[in-house]
Amino acid sequence: xxxxxxxxxxxxxGLFVPTxxxxxxxxxxxxxxxxxxxxxxxxxxxxxxxYTGPYYLAMIAPVVVLGSGVVSVGIFGWLVLGxxxxxxxxxxxxxxERAWGRYGYLPHLLIVFFVTDLCVLMT
Numbered sequence: 582x583x584x585x586x587x588x589x590x591x592x593x594x595g596l597f598v599p600t601x602x603x604x605x606x607x608x609x610x611x612x613x614x615x616x617x618x619x620x621x622x623x624x625x626x627x628x629x630x631x632y633t634g635p636y637y638l639a640m641i642a643p644v645v646v647l648g649s650g651v652v653s654v655g656i657f658g659w660l661v662l663g664x665x666x667x668x669x670x671x672x673x674x675x676x677x678e679r680a681w682g683r684y685g686y687l688p689h690l691l692i693v694f695f696v697t698d699l700c701v702l703m704t
Contacts, residue, residue: 588613592663596656603659604648611637611644611666628681629674636673640666 588610595606618634621627643662646652 585614585617589667592666596659596663600648600659604644607644608641611641614670626684627678628683629677632673632677633670636670637666640669 591606591610595603595610598606615634615637618630618637622630622634647654647658647662652658
């Protein structure tokens with residue numbers, strides 16, 4: 582639980598600090614959650630973690646873009662990005678575990694097993 586609530590709280594707190602500080606806080610929070618998801622996927626095989634880990638890491642890009650000033654947004658833009666980050670991860674969690682189960686299969690492994698079996702049959 583600590584791996585998720587602390588960075589989520591940091592994202593909320595980050596809305597109330599200057600933009601450069603917000604970028605640092607959000608980047609650290611996203612790295613924290615992304616790394617935790619990837620480790621969780623490797624250790625216990627949770628379906629959603631295979632997708633939320635890379636998602637959190639990918640969300641660093643829009644944070645850096647907004648923080649650099651390339652795209653000019655106010656606090657509302659940051660609020661929308663925060664909702665996309667948290668809401669998107671919840672949507673990924675729900676959709677992947679609904680489709681493939683809590684500890685679902687990896688579709689690409691099925692292809693590997695199929696090709697391997699096919700090669701064995703052909704020899």
